[in-house]
Amino acid sequence: MATDEGVAQGLAGWLGGKTFGSVTVLASKATIATDLEEEPAVFLDLTVSDPAPNTDTWPIEDVLALRRAVLRKASELQLAMRIYVRLSPATDAPQEDDTPALFG
Amino acid sequence: MAQRPINPAWLIRQADELGYRNKGPGQPRNADLRRAVSVAYYALYHDVVLRVCTHQMPKCPDVERWSWSRLFTHKGTRRVCDVVSSSGPAPQHVAESVRHMRANQSLVDVAIAFVSLQQARFEADYDHAAEFTKPTTLSFVDQARDAMRKLSVIAGSADYGRFMALMAMHATPR
Numbered sequence: 480m481a482t483d484e485g486v487a488q489g490l491a492g493w494l495g496g497k498t499f500g501s502v503t504v505l506a507s508k509a510t511i512a513t514d515l516e517e518e519p520a521v522f523l524d525l526t527v528s529d530p531a532p533n534t535d536t537w538p539i540e541d542v543l544a545l546r547r548a549v550l551r552k553a554s555e556l557q558l559a560m561r562i563y564v565r566l567s568p569a570t571d572a573p574q575e576d577d578t579p580a581l582f583g
Numbered sequence: 584m585a586q587r588p589i590n591p592a593w594l595i596r597q598a599d600e601l602g603y604r605n606k607g608p609g610q611p612r613n614a615d616l617r618r619a620v621s622v623a624y625y626a627l628y629h630d631v632v633l634r635v636c637t638h639q640m641p642k643c644p645d646v647e648r649w650s651w652s653r654l655f656t657h658k659g660t661r662r663v664c665d666v667v668s669s670s671g672p673a674p675q676h677v678a679e680s681v682r683h684m685r686a687n688q689s690l691v692d693v694a695i696a697f698v699s700l701q702q703a704r705f706e707a708d709y710d711h712a713a714e715f716t717k718p719t720t721l722s723f724v725d726q727a728r729d730a731m732r733k734l735s736v737i738a739g740s741a742d743y744g745r746f747m748a749l750m751a752m753h754a755t756p757r
Binding site: 514515516529530535536537539542543546547550554559561563564565566567568571572573574575576 | 602603604605608609610611612613614615616658661665668669670671688691692695698699701702703705714716717718719720721722725726728729
């Protein structure tokens with residue numbers, strides 16, 4: 480019988496390369512850790528394609544489609560733990576306080 | 584002095600401002616991104632709680648509802664959202680109601696947004712290692728806004744009533 484860890488990794492693997500509207504999963508990692516209620520949970524860290532040029536973030540419908548797909552697949556895999564999806568863009572950009580000389 | 588209650592829509596506006604919505608390329612300060620995530624969660628939390636109070640006490644003055652809103656807990660509201668968004672066994676005596684709510688995609692989206700945002704707020708406020716970028720942060724703000732909009736759209740429906748009732752039952756008299 481598959482362990483929770485194995486199932487969580489399977490879920491992360493299943494997500495790799497999948498596309499939800501404008502959001503493509505470029506890399507995925509599953510970690511089992513405790514959440515704010517100290518309950519074991521699966522944290523899915525996904526690196527996804529950058530938002531379209533001249534937009535601030537990904538379209539909400541695409542993000543919701545991704546989250547729903549994750550929950551459907553988790554249910555199919557009988558993964559009973561809570562699942563948290565964390566998205567990161569492929570490209571990072573400097574934040575205002577990354578350069579103390581400029582921003583203090 | 585004028586009474587200035589907590590307005591969830593104003594919190595969403597503040598989260599957008601902190602996250603640099605529509606300000607072009609570049610990212611704001613990390614502390615502002617973290618604050619935006621936290622504010623987005625509180626916008627949804629207060630929206631849900633105020634809706635429950637309004638639903639349960641439609642004829643009471645605002646000030647009385649604001650007072651009752653203090654009976655809600657983050658844990659209690661989360662528990663209801665967990666029940667609605669999960670596929671696990673439902674509480675026995677409300678299983679039929681939960682089945683209806685789980686079939687309502689809008690309500691499930693609200694519940695998922697609540698659970699996700701509460702965890703994200705916890706990480707934003709306490710976890711040094713958590714990463715917050717502008718796209719990630721504004722996506723959380725969008726989820727809060729979307730959840731608030733969906734609650735507004737389904738208001739008055741049977742599923743909305745079920746959700747409000749279950750929320751009210753998880754308030755703690757004190």
